[in-house]
Amino acid sequence: MIKQAIEKSWQVFRASLPITVGILMIISLLNAFLKDWYAKIFVGSPLIDPLIGALAGSVSFGIPITSYIVGGELLLQGVSLLAITAFIMAWATVGVAMLPLEAMYLGKRFAFLRNGINFIFSIIIAILTIYTLNILNGI
Amino acid sequence: MNFIVKNKSKKKLSGGMKFFLAVLVIYFIFALFDVEAVKMAMINFLQMIWKIIPILLIVFLAMILINLYFTKERTEKYFGNQSGIKGWIYAIVSGILISGPPYVLYPLLGELKKHGMKNSLLAVFLYNRNVKIPFVPVMVYYFGLTFTVIMSFYIIFFSILNGVLVGVLIRKK
Numbered sequence: 001m002i003k004q005a006i007e008k009s010w011q012v013f014r015a016s017l018p019i020t021v022g023i024l025m026i027i028s029l030l031n032a033f034l035k036d037w038y039a040k041i042f043v044g045s046p047l048i049d050p051l052i053g054a055l056a057g058s059v060s061f062g063i064p065i066t067s068y069i070v071g072g073e074l075l076l077q078g079v080s081l082l083a084i085t086a087f088i089m090a091w092a093t094v095g096v097a098m099l100p101l102e103a104m105y106l107g108k109r110f111a112f113l114r115n116g117i118n119f120i121f122s123i124i125i126a127i128l129t130i131y132t133l134n135i136l137n138g139i
Numbered sequence: 140m141n142f143i144v145k146n147k148s149k150k151k152l153s154g155g156m157k158f159f160l161a162v163l164v165i166y167f168i169f170a171l172f173d174v175e176a177v178k179m180a181m182i183n184f185l186q187m188i189w190k191i192i193p194i195l196l197i198v199f200l201a202m203i204l205i206n207l208y209f210t211k212e213r214t215e216k217y218f219g220n221q222s223g224i225k226g227w228i229y230a231i232v233s234g235i236l237i238s239g240p241p242y243v244l245y246p247l248l249g250e251l252k253k254h255g256m257k258n259s260l261l262a263v264f265l266y267n268r269n270v271k272i273p274f275v276p277v278m279v280y281y282f283g284l285t286f287t288v289i290m291s292f293y294i295i296f297f298s299i300l301n302g303v304l305v306g307v308l309i310r311k312k
Contacts, residue, residue, distance in 0.1 A: 001207065002203075002207065004206075005203050005206035005207045006203055008206050009199060009202035009203045009205075009206055009250075010199075012202065012246055012249065012250065013198070013199050013202060013246060015153065015155055016155070016245075016246050017155070018153070018155035018156050018158065018159035019155045019158055019159070020195075020242050021159060021188070022155075022158050022159040022161075022162040023242060024184055024187050024188060024191075024242070025162050025166065025180070025184050026162055026165070027187075028180040028181070028183040028184035028187060029165070029166065029169060029176075029177070029180040031180070031183060032176045032177070032179045032180040032183060033173075033176055033180075064269065064271055064274050065274050065277050068274070068277050068278050068281050068282070069277075069281070071281060071282070072280075072281035072282075075281070075282075081282075081286075085290065089269075089290075089294075092268070092269040093266060093269060095241060098241050098242065098245075100158060101241070101242055101245050102241070102245055104154075104155075104245075104249075105245040105246060105248060105249030105252070106245065106248060106249060106252060106258075106261060107252075109309055110258055110261070110262075110305065110309060113304075113305055113308050113309065114262050114265065114301070114305050117301055117304050117305065118266070118301065121297050121300075121301060124297075125290070125293045125294065125297055128293055129286065129289050129290045129293055132289045133285060133286055133289055136285055136289075137285075
């Protein structure tokens with residue numbers, strides 16, 4: 001029983017290693033090129049910035065704290081909280097770089113559907129969060 | 140003997156290996172334009188891989204445990220079609236409590252899916268990973284307590300919507 005479980009797990013684990021390593025290499029490459037790019041992409045439009053935020057968050061990867069720090073810096077540079085919220089949400093919920101790995105384990109259809117829905121939700125949640133925040137601040 | 144050698148040389152590369160080789164080619168192409176950025180990326184990558192080696196070992200052990208404990212019957216009971224509302228609650232709570240990067244969690248979830256975990260609950264679990272209790276103080280520091288509470292509430296609420304949508308759309312295939 002244990003031997004079977006180890007063998008089964010090892011087969012799955014071994015198959016995932018080249019993809020995991022490849023994805024980590026892509027993420028490192030993206031991070032190296034995107035580092036100074038975030039502050040330059042927002043245009044100051046309340047309509048377009050959340051979309052840009054969600055797109056930027058989707059192609060980025062890292063632990064959520066990194067997105068909070070980047071978001072905090074962007075806030076200081078005058079980017080709207082709405083755009084930053086979309087950015088943070090997409091950072092955590094949409095993983096373009098992770099798509100091959102997610103598709104491999106959970107199925108292509110699942111991975112594309114989930115990430116597509118999450119992208120739309122990141123903008124909706126950003127709008128709802130800021131709207132609710134404004135209402136509460138007005139009370 | 141010759142036959143065996145011939146067969147071995149014709150052995151096809153797996154999809155994963157092809158992907159890995161494609162990434163190496165991408166690195167080479169980027170290096171032609173900006174060697175310094177690629178060097179930086181390699182250093183980041185090595186630091187990242189060094190950090191995750193122990194995590195990968197834990198993942199491997201966790202996969203063995205899943206294969207031992209989460210039999211088809213048990214997975215069906217907790218996360219399958221018959222799990223009902225309890226299944227949704229388990230998915231939300233475990234999504235919030237279990238931490239780890241996605242590349243670590245996908246193999247585990249893949250095993251659970253094979254054993255019968257519903258697509259909708261997989262989506263709910265993955266969505267609730269974004270409510271990370273240890274990171275809450277950092278978010279509060281940058282964006283305030285009210286913002287953090289509101290956003291966390293919406294994440295949990297939308298995770299259910301996300302699960303329903305993913306489940307329905309996959310069934311429509």
